Amino acid sequence: MDLALISHFAGALFAIMNPLGNLPVYINAVAGERLGAQRYLALFLSVFIAVALLVFFWSGSGLLHFFGVSLPAFRIAGGILLLLTGIGMVRGQDGKRVEQLAEKVTEESDLEAAEHRFRNLLIPVGVPLFVGPGSIGTVILFAGQASNPTERLGMSAVILGMCLLTFILLLASERIGKLLGPMGLEIAARLMGLILAAIGVQFMLAGLGDVTTGWIDPAALD
Template sequence: MDKTPILHFAAALFAIMNPLGNLPVYIQATTGERPAAQRYVALFLAAFILVMLWVFFWFGNSILDFFGVSLSAFRIAGGILLLLSGIGMVRGQEGKKVGQMADQVGEQSELEEAEHRFRNLLIPVGVPLFVGPGSISTVILFAGQAGSWGERIAMSAVIAGMAVAVWLLLLVSERIGRLLGPMGLDIATRLMGLILAAIGVQFMLSGLGEVTLNWIDPAKL
């Protein structure tokens, strides 16, 4: 079995998901949570990443074909979500939402609090930050290029390893947040918001470019 495609897949998936760069978003969203609730949220997000990427790895093309959605349209939709989330982070709106959510779940148990926070974190942390058009198109593309069942199983193991890596990073996010401090966290979050907005625009441009490519007649240029 050729290990080169598997290594390329691991490198591409890590670069697209960018768990280190996305940490400020998660830290900002879970500030003030009880430690047990934070651990539950990290586990829920890692499990969500694992299941969703596995589903799209094995059945991605069939799912998009069933709904009549192209990868280009998926990229545009994911780009819009990232753009809106990035604008909200730059303007400091995400921090206000977190404070409101903390007030609403203060009387719940750690597990109930984690479930409530996880539902609110699905957008934008779960989708499209970790499981977005970039990561989905990456797993679909490499699944189509896998030359054997052995390569497909190895790539599935890479997805599992990536989910575990994200889970471990999220577990230590509180320590990173304390290291950065309130001001450092706010600066990092706003910078990440700007980057997210730019990534969202790039996804939209890529999707629009693919959609309009066949509309242009080279003979008329």
Template sequence: MSLAHLAVNFFVALFALIDPVGNVPVFAAATGSASPAGRRLLALYIALFALAFMAFFFFTGLGILQFFGISLAAFRIAGGILLFLLGLDMVRGDFAERFTDPAEAEPSTFGVYARRRFERLVVPFAMPL
């Protein structure tokens, strides 16, 4: 397998895992009251956390599974169950509402706003499963 073929396969798998197109509506709903600078800072926080999270498990993931005695097949089954439950949650219609808080006013500095929103949005964006 050539390096270019491996890179394309890696990019396609990563794109499918993170699903940036599917996360746009959730991000827009969750940051509706934010300033453009606050949105950019929040997107940067999420991107950096996602990079660190994926790099950590890229290097340690199989070792962690082996340490706990979890087979790759069992891990795939658990992932399928999580995807099913996430799909059910999205069908119910309150999925995007969970990440928005209309009562929350934007603080004076967008850094504080981005840190607060980061705590709510880290799971659907940086750790999709």
């Protein structure tokens, strides 16, 4: 087993998933939700991330090809979603939408509330924030570098470990939210919205660069 390859994969996956950097988005999205529902949401999102990344890891680019979707097209679509989400966060629209959703599920159980909110958070929090073109491209790329089943199993364990870490961070989101306070969360959400919008534009430029065969060089934009 090539431990260096697996360690490089772990570092790359952590950097591209960026669970710490994405935490303000999740905190803003679940603001006002009951603690029990937040725990279910953290579990649902973590399981979804694990399943999605493992599917792409083991199936490779063939799955995208089966649906006739190229990775550049996925980058552009993901970039548009992130851009729209970022603009909404900067303008404070997401906070109003979250309050409206919280009012609708007040009478539901924690599990029902979590299921209701999960359907609204799957996009864009699950996709493309955690499971996006970057993370999908990373798992597909490293899967192709694995020379034997043992290395593939080791990388699968890395994916599960990364999702467990994400789950722990999401569980701690309430404490982090209390630490920051309402004003801190508002500031963090708007700043993260600006960053998300920039990341979305970067994704779109990278996808356009691939589609136009080098007319736009993503490396020159760093």
